[in-house]
Amino acid sequence: MTKVVKIGNVLVGGGNPVAVQSMTNTDTKNVTATVEQIKNLESAGCKIARISVYDEACVESLKAIKSLVKIPIVADVHFDYKIAIGSILAGVDKVRINPGNIGAKWKVEEVARVAKDHGVPIRVGANAGSIDESYIKKFDNPVDALVQSAIDEVNTLESVGFGDIVVAVKSSDPIETIVANEKLSKMTSHPLHIGVTEAGIYEDAIVKSAFALGHLLYEGIGDTIRVSIAGNPVEEIGIAYSILQSVNAFDGPEIIACPTCARTEINVEELAREVKKSLADVRGKIKVAVMGCVVNGLGEAKGADVAVFGTKNGGVIYMDGKMVSTVSREEILPALKNLVLEYLKGEKKFENDKARN
CATH class of the missing domain: 3.20.20.20 (Dihydropteroate synthase-like)
Structure with a gap:
């Protein structure tokens, strides 16, 4: 060292x-x-x-x-x-x-x-x-x-x-x-x-x-x-x-996003950038997936801690591979950030409980 x-x-x-x-x-x-x-x-x-x-x-x-x-x-x-x-x-x-x-x-x-x-x-x-x-x-x-x-x-x-x-x-x-x-x-x-x-x-x-x-x-x-x-x-x-x-040397959200295809129903790049900016002040290890449709969205939702995949009217948000809510386009960012913060608080609580045991 x-x-x-x-x-x-x-x-x-x-x-x-x-x-x-x-x-x-x-x-x-x-x-x-x-x-x-x-x-x-x-x-x-x-x-x-x-x-x-x-x-x-x-x-x-x-x-x-x-x-x-x-x-x-x-x-x-x-x-x-x-x-x-x-x-x-x-x-x-x-x-x-x-x-x-x-x-x-x-x-x-x-x-x-x-x-x-x-x-x-x-x-x-x-x-x-x-x-x-x-x-x-x-x-x-x-x-x-x-x-x-x-x-x-x-x-x-x-x-x-x-x-x-x-x-x-x-x-x-x-x-x-x-x-x-x-x-x-x-x-x-x-x-x-x-x-x-x-x-x-x-x-x-x-x-x-x-x-x-x-x-x-x-x-x-x-x-x-x-x-x-x-x-x-x-x-x-x-x-x-x-x-x-x-290389796991920064304690902040990891944002992953699909490369897009003809099935994409939202502007994935735009949304991913918005998500990254929205979570810039968040600290903690968490993987957030931004996907363009249900084809890869459901699969990535299982691999990510929190995920959103786009629909024509907005998005569907998952946590730990389970659907949490369906939201409008305008509701995606605040809903996603709240869920990320909840997830990290829960993770912290789990660690504290584990430490006491």
Whole structure:
């Protein structure tokens, strides 16, 4: 099990829930736009937000941004160690530095000393595209070069007594990402942040991230995650939670839906999206099926905890494979949510009764 690192009010590592992260794509100097995007990310379920800090003016903006948002803020710093130190002094909750470009060893050590004095964790974020040339020449395998560059940076931080470290090794190649993190997990006990960097546009990013991150999480590797999508970062959050849910690492409703056919009597996609949104604030392990007709609906109702299948006039709702009610289209969402909440309360009561026995 990895160590625990405290990032603002979020604990990562040590068996804590996997924290979903994202990164703003607004100009950090535009405080209003950046704060708005961070709040949108938080509303979507983001637990930690990273922002680019590329010059002194960005450092000044950090103070205002920090005062206006609730979730932890990570300063993403490249090239200039003074910017990293300035970000720490401005009150960020974590600093991300890249071992491929932050500079000489003494600069990293200086950042570590200031971070230690202010209780700010550091994420060592090594990317395949920015490894120092010396590692490329030393290793034939790019994965080994990537991992060793991260480990050497960790060793530098630890050499000055700094231990609040999160490590990330990312590649745009999902297989390299998997192998690199598997190797890294055997070489350090620090929490790991996992993700596929430069994963591409929406559908490509989803496929690459689901493959790599799902694989790693299934192996028990990964304490925080980010799905990198070229576009609106808010879209990353829902995908990240879907990946977590696919490996039973998220305690929320699982929504399944039929692929539809000519027998479908309702708009399944529309209803499934409405159901997912309606249950977004619900916590607990439960499978909810949204089906388009009775052909698969009855069968799925038996496999799901709660199910609805559409009819011309509305829907039929099942719980534990038994029909509960017939409702109109307008009544489906409130009826389904009430049933889900009842089910989870009953499950909790059952667990408590079991515990007493």
